[in-house]
Amino acid sequence: MTIDIKQQKGEKRKKGGGDPQVAMPSPRATPRGRPTKFDGSADRSAGILDAAEALFAAHGFYGVTVRQVANEAGVDPALLSYYFESKRGLFDAVFSRRAELVNERRMESMRRYEASTAAMTVEGCLTAFLEPVLYLWEVGGDKWRNYLRLVALVNSTPSWGGTAMNEFFDPVIERLIELLKRVLPEARDEDLYWCYNFASGALSLSFADTGRIDKLSGGLCRSGDVAAVRKRLSFFLATGTSELCRRLADGS
Amino acid sequence: MTIDIKQQKGEKRKKGGGDPQVAMPSPRATPRGRPTKFDGSADRSAGILDAAEALFAAHGFYGVTVRQVANEAGVDPALLSYYFESKRGLFDAVFSRRAELVNERRMESMRRYEASTAAMTVEGCLTAFLEPVLYLWEVGGDKWRNYLRLVALVNSTPSWGGTAMNEFFDPVIERLIELLKRVLPEARDEDLYWCYNFASGALSLSFADTGRIDKLSGGLCRSGDVAAVRKRLSFFLATGTSELCRRLADGS
DNA sequence: AACATATTTCATCGACCGTAGAAATAAGTT
DNA sequence: AACTTATTTCTACGGTCGATGAAATATGTT
Numbered sequence: 001m002t003i004d005i006k007q008q009k010g011e012k013r014k015k016g017g018g019d020p021q022v023a024m025p026s027p028r029a030t031p032r033g034r035p036t037k038f039d040g041s042a043d044r045s046a047g048i049l050d051a052a053e054a055l056f057a058a059h060g061f062y063g064v065t066v067r068q069v070a071n072e073a074g075v076d077p078a079l080l081s082y083y084f085e086s087k088r089g090l091f092d093a094v095f096s097r098r099a100e101l102v103n104e105r106r107m108e109s110m111r112r113y114e115a116s117t118a119a120m121t122v123e124g125c126l127t128a129f130l131e132p133v134l135y136l137w138e139v140g141g142d143k144w145r146n147y148l149r150l151v152a153l154v155n156s157t158p159s160w161g162g163t164a165m166n167e168f169f170d171p172v173i174e175r176l177i178e179l180l181k182r183v184l185p186e187a188r189d190e191d192l193y194w195c196y197n198f199a200s201g202a203l204s205l206s207f208a209d210t211g212r213i214d215k216l217s218g219g220l221c222r223s224g225d226v227a228a229v230r231k232r233l234s235f236f237l238a239t240g241t242s243e244l245c246r247r248l249a250d251g252s
Numbered sequence: 253m254t255i256d257i258k259q260q261k262g263e264k265r266k267k268g269g270g271d272p273q274v275a276m277p278s279p280r281a282t283p284r285g286r287p288t289k290f291d292g293s294a295d296r297s298a299g300i301l302d303a304a305e306a307l308f309a310a311h312g313f314y315g316v317t318v319r320q321v322a323n324e325a326g327v328d329p330a331l332l333s334y335y336f337e338s339k340r341g342l343f344d345a346v347f348s349r350r351a352e353l354v355n356e357r358r359m360e361s362m363r364r365y366e367a368s369t370a371a372m373t374v375e376g377c378l379t380a381f382l383e384p385v386l387y388l389w390e391v392g393g394d395k396w397r398n399y400l401r402l403v404a405l406v407n408s409t410p411s412w413g414g415t416a417m418n419e420f421f422d423p424v425i426e427r428l429i430e431l432l433k434r435v436l437p438e439a440r441d442e443d444l445y446w447c448y449n450f451a452s453g454a455l456s457l458s459f460a461d462t463g464r465i466d467k468l469s470g471g472l473c474r475s476g477d478v479a480a481v482r483k484r485l486s487f488f489l490a491t492g493t494s495e496l497c498r499r500l501a502d503g504s
Numbered sequence: 505a506a507c508a509t510a511t512t513t514c515a516t517c518g519a520c521c522g523t524a525g526a527a528a529t530a531a532g533t534t
Numbered sequence: 535a536a537c538t539t540a541t542t543t544c545t546a547c548g549g550t551c552g553a554t555g556a557a558a559t560a561t562g563t564t
């Protein structure tokens with residue numbers, strides 16, 4: 001869950017036999033070693049995570065090399081191993097870094113909605129569930145755009161997307177289902193799960209930001225248009241969910 | 253569009269200097285050269301496409317190596333270059349192989365629906381659009397499952413998913429939008445495009461078959477359950493679409 | 505029979521992959 | 535001042551990648 005890397009790794013340096021070399025007067029182009037305290041490079045690992053986030057979101061895990069990430073972050077490739085052990089460790093760190101915040105915001109949003117409203121609605125529940133991520137999508141800047149795109153990509157990846165997504169995000173989804181059950185007491189569980197699945201797909205494709213709708217609509221719609229999605233998605237999903245659950249309420 | 257590979261490639265064989273070697277009496281383990289007419293290996297390229305389809309659908313373009321594909325298909329890796337020029341060429345061939353049939357079926361389905369019904373409905377249009385792929389998903393066997401999963405993956409891939417998807421599938425989608433416009437004459441174009449986008453995401457995640465809903469629902473729902481999707485998806489999307497378009501019909 | 509052609513395996517190329525080890529360098533500690 | 539530790543670049547390794555060229559072999563053509 002949490003990133004517990006950054007343990008020391010320099011237990012070498014024994015065997016320091018003399019081996020005198022000629023003095024090289026020219027200073028190194030890029031000096032190695034521990035950085036000076038106030039050179040502005042506060043936290044390199046965050047920069048690595050940002051670069052990896054953007055690249056993984058755009059090309060997927062296998063479509064990115066550690067050298068690309070290092071290059072984008074402006075560090076040596078070996079530094080990624082130092083901080084994150086392996087490429088997979090880097091990916092996991094990227095994925096989990098912002099997950100907790102997303103979950104907290106969503107939980108808090110649903111808690112507040114539940115507490116503040118006497119008569120909850122399906123659309124209200126879905127809005128409470130969606131608004132936090134739409135907000136981060138809108139005002140979170142490029143980093144949050146990249147992260148949400150990455151989550152969308154993982155969400156629709158068969159092989160190893162499943163475990164990571166379930167591990168991190170299932171509790172929040174269960175909370176949503178719980179709310180929906182109270183608004184739609186006659187709804188069957190399986191219908192709610194299916195409706196959530198449809199909703200998840202619609203949201204994922206929104207975050208994916210593929211640019212497809214731009215071409216399809218001849219420029220009328222823009223792929224990353226948060227306001228357009230916000231105006232439509234909750235309502236769209238809410239009517240679909242409530243009508244479907246009502247219709248299928250009594251047996252097959 | 254069509255696959256026009258398979259042009260001859262063997263214009264070598266000059267410079268046949270003697271270089272006499274000792275006769276090797278043992279027959280080759282796997283003999284090379286042109287296959288005998290009736291040895292059952294009718295069309296190797298189809299087998300390669302099948303193997304590539306399954307692997308690309310499961311792991312994406314970069315997550316698959318040509319050696320894996322060759323191994324799965326039981327052929328030498330060099331044969332992939334022979335038939336498809338490059339790895340990218342192989343992928344394009346996989347993607348386009350079944351696209352035309354899908355488009356024909358969908359077009360025919362919508363044409364028939366339009367001709368047979370006096371009063372079209374939103375759900376009817378969506379069913380006409382969705383049923384052909386749901387049918388292929390259901391009875392098409394593993395190959396079609398793999399192909400639809402691949403399309404779903406490409407559909408939600410930002411970088412180079414866009415062009416391929418638009419090129420192949422936009423005409424059918426425009427046809428659907430055209431039908432929907434007749435059923436919902438008051439609907440604004442942008443709302444219809446957004447609704448399609450949501451629908452596309454929901455359908456993609458269904459095809460992706462990630463197994464997420466299985467775990468989330470505790471086994472109540474199964475990810476590749478065509479009947480469950482068929483029973484719900486059209487209705488879900490239809491109510492969402494019609495209600496949303498009605499609500500937003502008069503300006504922002 | 506001689507020749508051209510299509511299909512396949514084999515051998516291998518140069519490039520790049522992820523990663524590890526060692527050296528370098530500054531900060532912290534005693 | 536001496537020693538330890540954290541962070542960084544450098545070098546390079548063994549492996550794998552996609553792709554190519556040549557040889558092998560059966561078919562088709564003349």
